Amino acid sequence: MDRQTNINRTASPAENRDCILQVHGLKTYFHTEEGIVRSVDDVSFSVGRGKTLGIVGESGCGKSVTSLSVMGLVKCPPGHIEGGEILLDGEDLLKKNDEEMRLIRGKRIAMIFQEPMTSLNPVFTVGQQITEALRIHEKISKQEAKERAIDMLRMVKIPLPEQRFREYPHQLSGGMRQRVMIAMALCCKPDLLICDEPTTALDVTIQAQILNLINELKETLGTSVIMITHDLGVIAEVADDVMVMYAGKVVEQASCDDIFDKPLHPYTSGLMKCIPRLDDDVEELSVIKGTVPAFDQMPKGCAFCPRCPYAAPLCEQEMPPLAEYEGRLVRCFRYTDRWEDKTDGK
Numbered sequence: 001m002d003r004q005t006n007i008n009r010t011a012s013p014a015e016n017r018d019c020i021l022q023v024h025g026l027k028t029y030f031h032t033e034e035g036i037v038r039s040v041d042d043v044s045f046s047v048g049r050g051k052t053l054g055i056v057g058e059s060g061c062g063k064s065v066t067s068l069s070v071m072g073l074v075k076c077p078p079g080h081i082e083g084g085e086i087l088l089d090g091e092d093l094l095k096k097n098d099e100e101m102r103l104i105r106g107k108r109i110a111m112i113f114q115e116p117m118t119s120l121n122p123v124f125t126v127g128q129q130i131t132e133a134l135r136i137h138e139k140i141s142k143q144e145a146k147e148r149a150i151d152m153l154r155m156v157k158i159p160l161p162e163q164r165f166r167e168y169p170h171q172l173s174g175g176m177r178q179r180v181m182i183a184m185a186l187c188c189k190p191d192l193l194i195c196d197e198p199t200t201a202l203d204v205t206i207q208a209q210i211l212n213l214i215n216e217l218k219e220t221l222g223t224s225v226i227m228i229t230h231d232l233g234v235i236a237e238v239a240d241d242v243m244v245m246y247a248g249k250v251v252e253q254a255s256c257d258d259i260f261d262k263p264l265h266p267y268t269s270g271l272m273k274c275i276p277r278l279d280d281d282v283e284e285l286s287v288i289k290g291t292v293p294a295f296d297q298m299p300k301g302c303a304f305c306p307r308c309p310y311a312a313p314l315c316e317q318e319m320p321p322l323a324e325y326e327g328r329l330v331r332c333f334r335y336t337d338r339w340e341d342k343t344d345g346k
């Protein structure tokens with residue numbers, strides 16, 4: 001019994017103090033004509049102050065819907081948060097109205113997306129957009145906003161910030177636009193920065209520069225970060241803690257060191273084998289066979305079972321609980337007593 005603990009246990013006061021964000025039992029479902037899509041299904045996690053939580057999983061696992069739920073940006077209908085708590089510094093964001101959430105977004109939680117042009121407006125200059133973001137949340141003069149915006153551009157290492165301030169987004173390269181997005185997101189010094197695949201569209205060298213920049217700014221400003229990616233290589237660069245998602249559920253949670261030292265869930269090991277390394281022959285790179293099941297074809301038991309090299313009959317029958325094992329959490333029967341009870345243990 002000591003090996004299985006309920007992750008939704010009440011956090012201790014010390015945990016509350018150390019965490020900027022605590023999410024308990026979040027359920028975000030989409031009600032579509034084809035049926036209910038359980039995009040985020042009973043997901044719990046926390047983000048430590050000044051720490052980076054990496055959320056990793058293949059396409060469609062529920063990473064973006066998790067972050068949109070935290071931001072209060074799930075479109076309803078068809079989306080609906082069916083249950084759970086999202087505590088920002090102890091305050092439940094699910095109890096806030098639209099106006100209160102608008103004030104929280106940008107000021108206390110900011111988000112950057114994969115494609116900067118989804119957030120940058122092509123008809124306004126870079127300077128107009130950063131000063132606008134600043135003046136929505138802070139009562140400062142135009143001149144002060146301009147100075148702060150140029151400081152932010154300098155901070156994100158944009159060369160010639162005074163000149164860039166007057167330029168339009170299309171005049172910048174993809175990497176520079178992503179830096180502008182980061183400047184905009186951080187200009188009001190939010191407590192939490194959510195980055196949803198911020199480097200996927202960039203080439204590898206620019207990707208490394210942006211990740212370094214996020215790491216540096218996190219240190220300088222003390223911001224906590226949620227880094228969403230399908231790439232464990234990105235996680236290795238930035239994360240303190242990791243949550244692995246599969247088909248709307250958490251399958252493994254641990255510190256970044258533990259995950260890389262010893263992945264427990266077969267899905268995490270599979271993702272690990274997908275990281276290209278300099279000494280790998282690309283042809284030999286393993287991939288996890290098959291795809292994430294569609295919402296209307298979820299297996300009865302473990303959602304990963306059809307792709308799992310270790311699946312046993314028990315895995316086809318029951319969804320494993322998220323169980324504590326060696327101080328970490330893993331949703332796999334191999335790490336619970338049930339495996340030994342109901343299988344031959346192979």
Ligand SMILES: Nc1ncnc2c1ncn2[C@@H]1O[C@H](COP(=O)(O)OP(=O)(O)OP(=O)(O)O)[C@@H](O)[C@H]1O
Nearest residue numbers: 030032037039058059060061062063064065066078
């Ligand atoms: N508006 C919507 N209506 C119906 N289903 C939706 C909607 N938005 C998301 N979903 C479903 O929710 C699931 C999770 O989507 P989500 O965008 O969170 O995936 P993701 O992990 O971010 O994937 P990616 O790596 O491709 O960005 C998917 O099955 C998706 O089809």
Ligand SMILES: [Mg+2]
Nearest residue numbers: 063064065196
């Ligand atoms: Mg996504």
